[in-house]
Amino acid sequence: MTSMNMIQALNSAMDCLLDRDPNVVIMGEDVGYFGGVFRATAGLQQKYGRQRVFDTPIAEGGIVATAIGMGVNGLRPIAEIQFSDYIYPAIDQIVSEAARLRYRSGGEYYAPITIRSPCGGGIFGGQTHSQSPEGIFTHVSGLTTVMPSNPYDAKGLLIAAVESNDPVLFFEPKRIYNGPFDGDPNKPAEDWSRHEGGDVPEEYYSLPLRQAAIVREGADLTVITYGTMVHVSRAAVERSGFDAEIIDLRTLVPLDIETITKSVHKTGRCVVVHEATRTGGFGAEILSQIQEDCFWDLEAPIERVTGWDTPYPHAFEWEYFPGQERVLTAIEKVMGA
Amino acid sequence: MARATRKTPSKPGGGKAASGKAPAKRTARKTAAKRGPAAGEAVIPLPDRDTTFSLYRQMLLIRRFEEKAGQMYGMGLIGGFCHLYIGQEAVVVGLQSVKEPQDPVITSYRDHGHMLACGIDPKAVMAELTGRAGGLSKGKGGSMHMFSREKGFYGGHGIVGAQVPLGTGLAFAQKYQQTNGVSLTYFGDGSANQGQVYESFNMAELWRLPVLYVIENNQYAMGTAVRRASAQAELFRRGESFNVPGKPVDGMDVLAVREAGREALDFIRGGNGPMILEMKTYRYRGHSMSDPAKYRSKEEVNRMRAEHDPIDQLKKRMLAEGMADEAALKEVDREVKAVVSEAAEYAQNCPEPDPSELYTDVLIDA
Ligand SMILES: Cc1ncc(C[n+]2csc(CCOP(=O)(O)OP(=O)(O)O)c2C)c(N)n1
Ligand SMILES: [Mg+2]
Numbered sequence: 001m002t003s004m005n006m007i008q009a010l011n012s013a014m015d016c017l018l019d020r021d022p023n024v025v026i027m028g029e030d031v032g033y034f035g036g037v038f039r040a041t042a043g044l045q046q047k048y049g050r051q052r053v054f055d056t057p058i059a060e061g062g063i064v065a066t067a068i069g070m071g072v073n074g075l076r077p078i079a080e081i082q083f084s085d086y087i088y089p090a091i092d093q094i095v096s097e098a099a100r101l102r103y104r105s106g107g108e109y110y111a112p113i114t115i116r117s118p119c120g121g122g123i124f125g126g127q128t129h130s131q132s133p134e135g136i137f138t139h140v141s142g143l144t145t146v147m148p149s150n151p152y153d154a155k156g157l158l159i160a161a162v163e164s165n166d167p168v169l170f171f172e173p174k175r176i177y178n179g180p181f182d183g184d185p186n187k188p189a190e191d192w193s194r195h196e197g198g199d200v201p202e203e204y205y206s207l208p209l210r211q212a213a214i215v216r217e218g219a220d221l222t223v224i225t226y227g228t229m230v231h232v233s234r235a236a237v238e239r240s241g242f243d244a245e246i247i248d249l250r251t252l253v254p255l256d257i258e259t260i261t262k263s264v265h266k267t268g269r270c271v272v273v274h275e276a277t278r279t280g281g282f283g284a285e286i287l288s289q290i291q292e293d294c295f296w297d298l299e300a301p302i303e304r305v306t307g308w309d310t311p312y313p314h315a316f317e318w319e320y321f322p323g324q325e326r327v328l329t330a331i332e333k334v335m336g337a
Numbered sequence: 338m339a340r341a342t343r344k345t346p347s348k349p350g351g352g353k354a355a356s357g358k359a360p361a362k363r364t365a366r367k368t369a370a371k372r373g374p375a376a377g378e379a380v381i382p383l384p385d386r387d388t389t390f391s392l393y394r395q396m397l398l399i400r401r402f403e404e405k406a407g408q409m410y411g412m413g414l415i416g417g418f419c420h421l422y423i424g425q426e427a428v429v430v431g432l433q434s435v436k437e438p439q440d441p442v443i444t445s446y447r448d449h450g451h452m453l454a455c456g457i458d459p460k461a462v463m464a465e466l467t468g469r470a471g472g473l474s475k476g477k478g479g480s481m482h483m484f485s486r487e488k489g490f491y492g493g494h495g496i497v498g499a500q501v502p503l504g505t506g507l508a509f510a511q512k513y514q515q516t517n518g519v520s521l522t523y524f525g526d527g528s529a530n531q532g533q534v535y536e537s538f539n540m541a542e543l544w545r546l547p548v549l550y551v552i553e554n555n556q557y558a559m560g561t562a563v564r565r566a567s568a569q570a571e572l573f574r575r576g577e578s579f580n581v582p583g584k585p586v587d588g589m590d591v592l593a594v595r596e597a598g599r600e601a602l603d604f605i606r607g608g609n610g611p612m613i614l615e616m617k618t619y620r621y622r623g624h625s626m627s628d629p630a631k632y633r634s635k636e637e638v639n640r641m642r643a644e645h646d647p648i649d650q651l652k653k654r655m656l657a658e659g660m661a662d663e664a665a666l667k668e669v670d671r672e673v674k675a676v677v678s679e680a681a682e683y684a685q686n687c688p689e690p691d692p693s694e695l696y697t698d699v700l701i702d703a
Contacts (some may be wrong), residue, residue, distance in 0.1 A: 057530035128495030314479030
């Protein structure tokens with residue numbers, strides 16, 4: 001075990017993948033020569049050559065589309081979209097081609113591509129560097145959507161994503177690249193070295209997609225979340241004094257509904273937390289499925305904590321970002337406190 | 338208003354033959370392929386004193402404003418992403434000086450210089466950088482997202498390439514509304530690789546839209562040098578297959594920019610459809626404030642600064658030709674510094690927006 005931050009863990013995952021499978025290639029804006037704007041691919045072009053780790057022009061539609069073509073022919077491209085805010089020029093290819101190829105060819109062709117993309121706010125990035133667009137993709141059948149919350153999961157899940165024969169959207173909450181963030185911007189930044197999720201094996205391993213993790217066991221209520229909000233929720237739970245079970249979804253679609261229902265069955269109370277905007281967000285889907293499966297277990301209405309239904313603002317970072325206070329209020333509400 | 342002349346010999350696409358457009362454009366391509374001024378070509382004379390001083394003052398204003406913004410960013414007074422225009426001043430100042438008042442302007446996130454050149458109040462620009470209520474977008478847009486209907490400035494766009502079809506649409510509106518305006522649509526060398534740029538070229542030529550595509554080729558798209566991302570690195574030729582003529586311009590020389598800009602705008606205003614100007618320029622600073630710019634050498638940057646600085650070049654000419662003495666230029670410097678200090682002060686003292694502003698301007702208020 002080594003202590004790694006999330007960037008190093010992702011780098012290590014890609015290193016393992018490139019090493020094991022000659023069909024793995026990495027492409028994206030500034031990923032080769034420069035090693036990525038967040039340094040996730042640093043050193044990989046030097047190690048594996050320009051054939052396998054290469055820069056693309058700024059053309060997200062083209063990046064994803066060529067990756068699909070490559071994937072259909074047996075390669076396993078990892079395409080980096082520099083910020084998830086820049087994924088929209090590629091959305092047609094993701095939705096109409098990558099997601100639908102398997103179905104419309106009756107299983108004959110498929111696109112085993114992985115799109116890595118940093119997402120989320122809390123970095124003063126304003127509207128074009130802060131979005132959480134996962135809900136747009138969870139709505140599309142034929143895609144797997146993943147978001148890790150720590151370096152260990154990031155590495156294992158990225159390896160699983162690349163080895164998956166389906167297209168995977170792999171969203172990386174950039175606010176926690178260097179350390180966990182509990183939503184309090186005034187606290188000194190923490191790094192991953194003192195967090196168990198920062199212990200990452202250097203060698204190859206993979207974690208199952210479609211499997212949520214229970215990051216804290218508890219009996220009073222269930223908090224369902226993913227990405228950066230796992231850490232915010234954890235801090236809010238500690239402050240609340242309630243014995244909450246916290247579920248980190250890790251894979252959004254396909255959803256591990258069993259882990260959720262088992263927990264809600266036990267606790268009867270539930271808060272769903274995500275950074276993305278509220279209306280039509282992935283939280284709405286979770287709520288729906290819980291009421292379908294656990295209606296008679298519920299002892300209180302389910303609460304949702306989300307970003308507001310506005311574009312990500314420049315000036316109001318901490319009013320917008322769903323911090324501990326908002327999670328705490330929701331916890332107290334479902335507990336009837 | 339510039340007259341729609343069609344036959345200035347040096348004009349790309351000029352001499353439009355009665356037989357149609359294609360031959361004229363072919364001539365244009367040949368002209369365009371010749372890069373830079375030919376050996377022994379006459380130097381462009383300085384314009385009259387007022388104009389020259391105004392060019393100098395505006396470039397200096399942008400330079401000093403950006404230096405101040407960089408400083409304030411370093412002090413934590415400006416958050417988010419901040420892209421400075423230092424080194425590229427001649428491009429926007431030169432073009433702005435030959436455009437007509439009704440010509441709309443649209444650009445990317447590297448937009449502070451364009452706003453200042455459009456005559457937008459530096460205080461409102463700086464206050465947007467600091468996210469204050471007095472900012473152009475009420476603090477909600479930040480460095481990359483500012484607009485001014487009053488000054489015909491259409492933003493400020495964070496998504497690389499997105500402003501190119503938008504600018505094409507602005508041109509359509511000019512034509513439809515018969516304003517005789519030309520849309521000045523600025524974008525970078527990196528943006529020139531986005532697919533939507535080519536959709537735009539096609540539509541613009543197909544519909545003969547009055548749009549001037551200004552490619553600000555500052556040699557890099559973040560860490561990527563033009564040649565590493567562009568199969569055709571002569572970006573002025575990017576319109577060829579759509580019959581959109583293009584021309585390379587020394588974008589470090591404000592006089593060359595003006596001359597090329599005037600010709601191009603006349604050509605476009607004359608109903609000849611779109612044109613591309615590739616401005617060869619250079620950014621001195623990193624891509625954004627968080628870029629240490631390790632992908633290029635210090636020597637390269639220093640050489641550009643020493644040999645091609647747009648402000649120094651103009652200053653030298655003004656002194657050499659007796660249009661100004663050091664004292665007069667110092668006076669401009671003092672004026673500009675005062676304007677920038679005032680903007681910086683305003684941007685720090687202006688109140689934060691009311692938090693209720695977070696929810697407004699999403700949809701039209703009910
Ligand atoms: C669609 C999209 N992809 C990627 C980015 C990230 N990005 C911002 S600026 C930039 C480089 C653009 O370079 P260029 O067009 O040459 O403009 P310059 O920054 O040099 O002014 C990139 C890749 C973005 N903003 N939008
Ligand atoms: Mg550039």
